[in-house]
Amino acid sequence: MSGLLDGRVAIVTGAGRGIGRAHALALAAEGAKVVVNDIGAGIDGAATGESPAEQVVEEIRALGGEAVVNGDDVADWAGAENLVATALNNFGRLDVLVNNAGFLRDRMLANMSEEEWDAVIRVHLKGHFAPMRHAMSYWRAESKAGNPVDARIINTSSGAGLMGSIGQGNYAAAKAGIAALTIQAAAEFGRYGVTVNAIAPSARTRMTVGAGGAMAEMMAAPEEGFDAMAAENISPIVVWLGSAEAKDVTGRVFEVEGGKVSIADGWRHGEVVDKGDRWDPKELGPVVEKLLASGEAPTPVYGA
Structure with missing residues (x-):
């Protein structure tokens, strides 16, 4: 039986464990050849000396799929370039880039260090941009050469990024x-x-379980029945978005949990009050009250 991704080549960053591992296995199960990227870091980004990507590649091959390991740092410019080259050198093409790698350095903003801020912004935000930029160089060159391109980039945001999350200001901003x-x-x-x-x-991942408290309780595996917090629940939408069927869907953010899928509705222009001239600050109190009353209240920040 043919798969949704037969003939396609995919990169998954941070694919040694958790959601990334689930993505790599799901993509391979639908016929994709997969570059499994992971540097073997802990949840705080520190090196562990482990090579979990190799285990994922072995799993894919044991199931009859094709996969190779890449251990580059996705937030390093040359590393991201080599990541894309790994796909091209091993499989001759690239069709899907799944940006998933990341880690946490949680702390309240009033106590957060510069290093904690920089490290998280680097791995999440630059770690998305750098692979995207090098993949796009390949696809743009193919397009300009007259070769058909039907490619996909699937990024990983978070409810923390959409709504905010107390104690995770660096992560939420990234x-x-x-x-x-x-x-x-x-x-x-x-x-x-x-x-x-x-x-x-x-x-449920190392990051969410490690959060402790109410978060850890919510993420705990059920004793029986459907496990709504299993990482594998996230991957079907990634597989579909990576397929030819998704060619007309772009610029969207999908929230996914258990069996739920929704599209997040981002910033939009609100009601406008136009004086036709410069405002006097003393005039603006009633204007702002009117604008606030006309719109929906924002979704509360997680943990607030």
């Missing part, structure tokens, strides 16, 4: 940036045959 980057890239890359979408997943 994930919000990824949502905006997705919309921007979709507008720029469409002319070359490339769609760009994002997911905001909710699932």
Whole structure:
């Protein structure tokens, strides 16, 4: 039986464990050849000396699929370039880029260090841009050479990036940036045959279980029945977005949890009050009250 992704080549970053591993296995199960990227880091980004990507590649091959390992740092410019080259050198093409790699350095903003801020912004935001940029260089060159391009970029945002999350200001800012980057890239890359979408997943991973407290309780596996927090629940939308069927879907952010799928509705222009002249600050109190009353209240920040 043919799969949705037969003949397609995919890269998945941060694919050694958790959601990334589930993506790699699901893509391979639908016929994709997969580059499994992971540097073997802990949830705080520190090196562990492990090579979980190799285990995922072995799983894919044991099931009859094709996969190779890549251990580059996706937030390193040359590393991201080599990641794309790994797909091209091993499989001769690239069709799907799934940006998933990331880690946490949680702390309240009033106590957060510069290093904690920089590290999280780097791995999430630059770690999305750099692979995207090098993949796009390949696809643009193919398009300009007259070769048909039907490519996909699938980014990983978060509910924290869409709504905010107490104690995760660096992570929330990075994930919000990824949502905006997705919309921007979709507008720029469409002319070359490339769609760009994002997911905001909710699932049990090392990062969510490690959060402790109510979050850990919510993420706990059920004793029986459907496991709504299993990482594998997230991957079907990634597989579909990576397929030819999704060629007309771009610039969207999908929230995914268990069996639920929805499209997040981002920033939109609100009601306008136009004086036709410069405002006096003393006039603006009633105007702002009117504008606030006319719109919906924002979704509360997670943990607030």
